[in-house]
Every structure is written in C-alpha cells, then in structure tokens.
Amino acid sequence: MTVASENGFSQLAERILASGDAYQAAALHPWLPMSERLVFEQIIFSHRRYPRLFAQASFSPVSLIERLVQESDGLILDKLAKNSATPTAVLRQLAEHSQNQSRFLSIAKHANADSVLLASLDAHDSAALHEAICNNPNTGLAQLSLLLATASSGERKAMARNPQANSGLLLALWQSSDDVYLQAEIAAHSECPPELLALAISNDQVLLRRKAAANPGLSKVQLAQLLGDCEAQVRTAALRHLGAKNIQLINEPARRVRRELARKTGLDKQLIESLSIDEDNWVRRWVARNPVTPEAILRVLAKDGEVEVRRGVARNALLPENLCRELATDPDSWVRAGIAIRPDLGVDTIRQLSCHDSIDVLAGLGRNPLTPVKLLMQIARHSDRDVRRAVILNPQTPLSILQILLEDPYPLNRAQLCRHAAVGSTQLLQLLEDPEPQVRFSAVQALAELSQSPE
Amino acid sequence: MAEILVIAEQRRGELAAASLECIAAAVELKQSGGQSVVACIIAQNPESYVALLSVAGVDEVITVTSVEAEFQSDIFAETLQALIEQRQPGLVLVPHSIDAWGYAPALAVRGQYGFASDVFGIRYDGDDLVATRAAYAEKVHVEIDFPGRQIVLLTVRGNTWKQVEESGNPQITEFAMPAITKRSNHETFLEPASGGGVDITQAEFMLSIGRGIDEEDNVEQFAELAESMEFTLGCSRPIADNGWLPKYRQVGQSGKTVSSCSIYLALGISGSVQHMAGMKHVPNIIAVNTDPEASIFSIARYGVVADIFDIAEELENHFD
Numbered sequence: 001m002t003v004a005s006e007n008g009f010s011q012l013a014e015r016i017l018a019s020g021d022a023y024q025a026a027a028l029h030p031w032l033p034m035s036e037r038l039v040f041e042q043i044i045f046s047h048r049r050y051p052r053l054f055a056q057a058s059f060s061p062v063s064l065i066e067r068l069v070q071e072s073d074g075l076i077l078d079k080l081a082k083n084s085a086t087p088t089a090v091l092r093q094l095a096e097h098s099q100n101q102s103r104f105l106s107i108a109k110h111a112n113a114d115s116v117l118l119a120s121l122d123a124h125d126s127a128a129l130h131e132a133i134c135n136n137p138n139t140g141l142a143q144l145s146l147l148l149a150t151a152s153s154g155e156r157k158a159m160a161r162n163p164q165a166n167s168g169l170l171l172a173l174w175q176s177s178d179d180v181y182l183q184a185e186i187a188a189h190s191e192c193p194p195e196l197l198a199l200a201i202s203n204d205q206v207l208l209r210r211k212a213a214a215n216p217g218l219s220k221v222q223l224a225q226l227l228g229d230c231e232a233q234v235r236t237a238a239l240r241h242l243g244a245k246n247i248q249l250i251n252e253p254a255r256r257v258r259r260e261l262a263r264k265t266g267l268d269k270q271l272i273e274s275l276s277i278d279e280d281n282w283v284r285r286w287v288a289r290n291p292v293t294p295e296a297i298l299r300v301l302a303k304d305g306e307v308e309v310r311r312g313v314a315r316n317a318l319l320p321e322n323l324c325r326e327l328a329t330d331p332d333s334w335v336r337a338g339i340a341i342r343p344d345l346g347v348d349t350i351r352q353l354s355c356h357d358s359i360d361v362l363a364g365l366g367r368n369p370l371t372p373v374k375l376l377m378q379i380a381r382h383s384d385r386d387v388r389r390a391v392i393l394n395p396q397t398p399l400s401i402l403q404i405l406l407e408d409p410y411p412l413n414r415a416q417l418c419r420h421a422a423v424g425s426t427q428l429l430q431l432l433e434d435p436e437p438q439v440r441f442s443a444v445q446a447l448a449e450l451s452q453s454p455e
Numbered sequence: 456m457a458e459i460l461v462i463a464e465q466r467r468g469e470l471a472a473a474s475l476e477c478i479a480a481a482v483e484l485k486q487s488g489g490q491s492v493v494a495c496i497i498a499q500n501p502e503s504y505v506a507l508l509s510v511a512g513v514d515e516v517i518t519v520t521s522v523e524a525e526f527q528s529d530i531f532a533e534t535l536q537a538l539i540e541q542r543q544p545g546l547v548l549v550p551h552s553i554d555a556w557g558y559a560p561a562l563a564v565r566g567q568y569g570f571a572s573d574v575f576g577i578r579y580d581g582d583d584l585v586a587t588r589a590a591y592a593e594k595v596h597v598e599i600d601f602p603g604r605q606i607v608l609l610t611v612r613g614n615t616w617k618q619v620e621e622s623g624n625p626q627i628t629e630f631a632m633p634a635i636t637k638r639s640n641h642e643t644f645l646e647p648a649s650g651g652g653v654d655i656t657q658a659e660f661m662l663s664i665g666r667g668i669d670e671e672d673n674v675e676q677f678a679e680l681a682e683s684m685e686f687t688l689g690c691s692r693p694i695a696d697n698g699w700l701p702k703y704r705q706v707g708q709s710g711k712t713v714s715s716c717s718i719y720l721a722l723g724i725s726g727s728v729q730h731m732a733g734m735k736h737v738p739n740i741i742a743v744n745t746d747p748e749a750s751i752f753s754i755a756r757y758g759v760v761a762d763i764f765d766i767a768e769e770l771e772n773h774f775d
Contacts, residue, residue: 109748233771233775340698341697359702363702364698367696386709
C-alpha cells in the first residue's frame with residue numbers, strides 16, 4: 001500500500017475504520033472530507049472517555065475540537081476552554097452558549113481569546129474574571145481603561161504589566177496609588193511616560209530604579225546614570241538591557257555585574273582580558289562562551305581548572321578548529337559532549353569523540369548531522385534510550401538505521417520516529433500496529449501528511 | 456506471625472543505605488504486627504557490617520561469609536533460598552536495586568513466594584499482607600495482596616522509609632553458605648559515571664528547567680540562579696536531548712526520580728507525564744509557567760503564571 005496517492009489514503013482510512021482505534025481516527029479527522037467524518041466520529045465517540053481525552057489534549061486537531069464543542073457534556077466543554085489548542089472561534093462559541101463562571105475564567109485566561117471576546121466576558125461580574133482579563137495580553141486598551149475605576153490592587157498591577165496599556169493608562173495607574181510594586185511595573189513598561197521614568201530612576205526605592213533600568217525607552221544619559229548606580233542589582237539590570245557597544249566598566253566591584261558584563265558582545269580586548277582572569281568562575285564561563293573572545297584568551301580558558309569554563313569554550317560559537325580538536329580529548333565528558341553537538345565538527349574530531357563511552361558524548365554525536373552512518377549505526381544500538389533517541393532526532397539519519405529503531409522498547413522514541421523525514425509509508429504502516437496510542441496517533445498524522453505530498 | 460527477613464546489601468565494603476531503609480520498613484511493620492526482624496548480610500567479611508545493622512528494632516543479624524568479594528546473583532539466589540527454607544519468614548524485604556533485580560525475581564519463582572517489586576507501601580490488613588507499588592508509569596498506585604502465599608518477597612523502593620537512627624542490641628548468628636555452582640565470574644569493577652559529583656536523587660531542593668528557557672545560553676543563567684539559591688539544577692527531557700545539560704540532571708521517566716526532594720521549583724516545564732513521573736511525589740512543588748493550563752499546575756502546591764525570566768530576576772535579586 002502506498003499512501004502518497006488517493007487510493008492509498010482511502011486504504012488507510014479503511015484500515016483505521018476496521019481497527020476501531022479512536023486515536024487513529026482522531027489523527028485522521030482533519031484530513032477527511034466533511035462527508036466522511038461522521039463515521040470516524042462514531043469511533044471517537046464510542047466511549048465517553050475518548051471525547052473527554054481529546055477535549056483536553058493539546059495535540060488534538062482543530063477540526064476535532066470544532067466538532068467537540070457541539071457536545072453537551074459540560075466536562076468536555078470545560079476541558080475545551082482550557083485546551084491551549086482551542087481556536088478563537090471555538091472559544092467564542094463556548095462563551096456564547098455558557099453560563100458557567102469557571103468556564104468564563106478559563107476563556108479569559110486563554111492565549112487565543114481575542115480582544116472582542118474578552119470584552120464580551122466583562123459583563124460577568126467576578127473579581128477573578130476581571131483579574132484574568134487584566135492579565136491577558138490580548139485585552140484591548142479600551143477595556144483596560146474601563147476596568148480601571150473598579151480595579152483591585154492586583155488588577156492594577158496586571159494592567160501595568162499588560163502590553164496593551166498606553167502612556168495615558170499608565171499615568172492614571174501611577175496617580176491612583178503610591179504602591180511601589182505598581183509603580184515598578186509601570187516603570188518597566190515600554191509605554192511608560194518619560195516623566196514617570198525620570199521619577200523612577202531617581203527614586204530612593206531600589207526596586208523602582210531596577211525596574212526602570214529594564215525600560216527600553218531610557219535615554220543614554222539615564223542609562224549612564226543607572227550604570228553608575230550604587231546598587232549592584234540596578235547596574236546589572238541596566239547592563240542587561242544595554243546595547244552591544246561602548247561598554248567601559250573596568251574595576252567593577254560586584255561579581256553579579258561582572259558576570260553580566262562578560263556576556264556582552266560589545267567588549268573591547270582589554271576588558272575581555274581582565275574578565276577572563278576573574279576570580280569568579282561564572283565570569284570566566286561567560287567569557288568562554290562569548291563569541292567576541294579572542295582565540296588567545298580561549299586557548300587559556302580551554303585549560304581552566306573549572307570544567308564548566310572549559311565547557312563554555314567548547315560551546316563558543318566561533319571556536320577555532322584546532323581548539324575544537326583539543327577539547328575533544330578533554331578529560332571531562334561534559335566538555336567533550338559540548339564539542340559533540342557542534343555543527344562544525346571535522347571527521348577526525350568525530351573519530352576522537354567516538355572513542356569515549358559517555359552517554360552525553362554519544363547522544364551529542366547521535367544527534368549531530370555530521371556523524372558518519374557507521375557510527376550512527378553503533379549509537380542506534382546503545383542500551384540507553386536517550387542515546388538511541390538522539391539518533392532519531394538527527395535529521396540526517398538514514399532509513400536503514402531508523403528501521404532498527406522501529407522496535408525500540410521506549411514508546412516516546414517510536415513516536416519521535418514517526419516525525420522523521422526519512423521514515424516512509426512502509427514503516428509508518430508498521431507503526432499503526434504499535435501498542436502505544438501516541439505512536440499510532442503520530443503514525444497516522446505522518447501518513448496523512450505523506451498522502452498530501454507529491455509522489 | 457512469622458519473622459521479617461531483611462537482606463542487606465553492600466558494595467565494595469560500604470553498606471547500602473537502602474539496607475537500613477528496608478530495616479526501617481520492617482521495624483515499622485513490627486510495631487503493628489509484633490514480628491521479629493532479622494537482618495542478613497552476605498559478604499566476604501560480614502562481621503564488619505554487624506554494628507551498622509544493629510539498629511533499634513532488629514532482633515537478630517545473620518552473617519553469611521561469601522567466597523566472593525563482589526555481588527554474584529547465583530550466590531545470593533542460592534544462599535537466600537537455603538536461608539529462607541530454613542527460617543520460613545513470612546516476609547522478605549530486599550532493596551529495589553540493581554543487585555536485587557539480578558536475583559529476587561528468580562528466587563521468588565523458585566520458592567513460589569508471593570512477589571512484588573519497587574514497593575513503597577507495606578501494611579497488614581488483618582493477617583493479609585498488602586503492598587503498594589506504582590503502575591502505568593506512576594500514573595496509578597496499586598495495592599497488591601498475596602492470597603495463599605506463606606512467604607512474600609518484596610523489593611523496596613529507596614528513599615521511602617527514614618532510617619532508624621537509634622542503635623540496638625540484636626543477637627548475632629551465622630549461616631553457612633551452601634555449595635554453589637557459579638555460572639558467572641566477576642572480572643572487574645567499572646565505576647559508573649560520576650555525574651559531576653551531583654546525584655539529583657539525593658537532592659533536597661531542586662530547581663528544574665524546561666523548554667521555556669528557549670536558548671542554551673539561558674541555561675547558564677538558571678544554573679547560576681540555582682547555585683545562588685543553593686538548589687540542585689535539574690531539567691526536563693528536551694533540555695537534555697538538546698545536549699544543554701547532562702543526562703544525569705534529567706528528571707523523569709527516562710531520567711531520574713528526585714526521591715529525596717522536598718522543594719521542587721519547576722521553571723518553564725509544562726509537565727509531561729514522563730517528567731511528572733520523576734517528581735510528582737515531592738511535597739512542595741512550585742511551578743512557574745506562562746500557560747495557566749499547563750499540566751504541571753495540576754500537581755503543584757504553588758503555581759505562578761508568569762514569565763520565568765521575570766521570576767528568575769526577582770529570585771536572583773533576593774538570593775544574591
């Protein structure tokens with residue numbers, strides 16, 4: 001049976017009907033013409049636990065969710081309102097045909113609830129609902145403004161965090177209370193009015209200055225003021241949000257600030273040098289990872305006594321090839337594992353790494369598209385399921401190796417296998433018989449996708 | 456009631472902590488049923504473990520001198536079969552360990568004993584023994600009874616019973632090892648990978664990160680946070696699959712169970728069934744996730760719907 005044809009798809013559908021398997025029927029549901037769905041839905045609704053299960057599952061196809069919303073079972077509808085895969089239109093249907101407060105609350109929290117839907121929920125007077133609406137980033141500015149008059153302290157803070165809040169609303173919030181936590185949220189907001197930002201950065205409260213330091217609207221002068229703040233946490237926050245250039249903070253006493261500094265890409269050579277010999281190993285770790293760190297410094301850090309510093313060098317995006325080879329023989333397997341997942345490995349380095357038996361190194365090689373087939377074959381037979389899964393996650397693993405893994409004892413590995421591009425309809429059809437529902441579901445999804453692709 | 460026999464384990468001269476936990480389980484049963492508790496140690500120099508096994512509640516310690524320094528499944532199976540036949544205990548407890556996996560099921564089949572593995576609850580319902588273990592990947596707890604079995608052998612999950620700290624004064628007896636034909640030889644001892652000195656199964660406080668951290672560099676930020684909080688860093692499967700943290704830090708079905716953990720801070724972990732299998736028993740789970748309906752919240756004592764980076768920043772400032 002070839003699935004990549006109309007005939008093959010029909011055979012797949014017939015096979016699923018004959019199996020009576022609800023998971024396979026659910027996976028095929030979105031691919032079926034409307035006229036044929038009913039017979040598959042009879043399988044899905046053959047037992048009440050299946051519709052409840054699919055109403056809750058985030059992997060459920062939208063077509064099935066659209067069908068499930070027509071049910072009268074309150075439990076199904078409650079689960080749909082909480083399901084992250086439920087689309088806006090279904091949420092709207094749920095809201096229109098319900099008087100259930102907890103369901104309204106789920107909808108108000110839902111990421112797919114749009115501003116119109118959220119506005120319609122406002123009529124239901126409930127403190128929890130209002131707080132959820134204030135927290136939802138899709139709530140429109142008009143609705144937030146309407147809620148302001150009766151908002152509780154928690155709702156005000158939620159409004160101040162909401163990305164839809166504008167400078168007018170933030171100003172009104174600031175004026176409504178002297179709660180420093182509320183003011184801190186306002187100070188961090190990208191729409192914070194300049195006059196409030198100026199007040200925040202000069203405030204006695206460290207919290208306010210720290211939150212203001214995260215504001216992208218700070219002027220250069222304000223940023224410089226915060227970089228010179230007496231509190232390390234304010235300087236750290238300012239540094240975290242500073243652009244890449246013109247960083248000149250030598251002799252910084254606080255290790256937290258130096259750690260933050262060591263991550264920046266706008267450092268000059270002198271500053272990197274001083275940070276690379278910092279007594280705090282976290283500073284050296286960040287320098288080791290920093291792509292602007294010169295090769296000479298990386299060479300020194302590659303011999304650092306701290307494993308995690310050497311690991312940092314191994315993960316440096318611009319690591320020179322000779323250092324890469326050197327670290328492939330590091331005595332610590334975690335450093336070698338950092339090399340094993342690099343996208344720029346040479347054949348010799350791969351050979352060196354394959355001599356070791358650490359599962360982290362082997363898993364890294366198993367997932368690396370540069371690993372030769374012969375080695376992948378060995379790794380695919382490893383006793384550790386995570387190591388074998390690495391080979392399945394490798395996009396370059398050929399079918400000959402994936403074939404071995406069709407009978408992997410770990411169900412998750414077989415489910416992952418269904419998503420590999422090299423796996424064809426023959427293998428997927430074999431997986432339709434799998435004892436694990438998630439494997440059968442994934443196999444049908446992959447087969448259905450294959451049926452839509454050109455032969 | 457017939458006595459409770461506990462089989463202690465040692466490796467390379469060190470008594471396994473699980474042995475003392477099995478004794479604690481036996482002593483707890485003794486308090487309700489009144490059975491005597493007998494501990495047995497098989498080793499080349501079993502006398503050296505007697506003092507450690509002599510804790511309050513143990514009535515007798517049996518020493519068996521082995522011809523082998525290292526564990527051999529044939530030696531354990533045949534010796535214990537002979538010992539059980541002689542003593543006729545009602546219940547035999549052994550640690551749920553790699554050693555026990557090598558002999559306990561075979562021993563139970565040979566002697567036609569009742570058997571359950573990885574047990575974390577044991578009680579008597581009248582005269583009937585009831586053991587509790589997990590099934591379906593820890594999704595359900597199952598109570599097992601053993602109708603018609605005079606002797607029941609259970610392998611006991613580690614870190615479930617608190618060791619008895621008070622010392623006791625048990626009787627010490629010897630049992631002669633029967634003549635055994637070994638089917639295998641000990642060649643060498645390979646030290647397992649060290650895990651960088653970290654054993655997350657023993658960690659009391661865990662900070663675990665999941666898919667929500669987005670990028671490899673962010674792992675470093677959370678590792679730094681875990682260090683400043685004095686929490687042990689763990690992760691869910693996708694993080695280890697990406698090679699961003701070593702496998703020994705992975706919590707869950709294909710990772711490890713954080714059996715000693717009392718506070719588990721789950722950051723950006725949605726809560727797959729596989730992950731929750733390794734941590735859902737923790738009494739204080741604090742979950743932070745942007746999705747208010749993330750599965751992790753169903754088992755969390757405290758849930759925070761928020762951006763993990765915002766929470767991390769506040770924690771950094773608090774613990775610095």
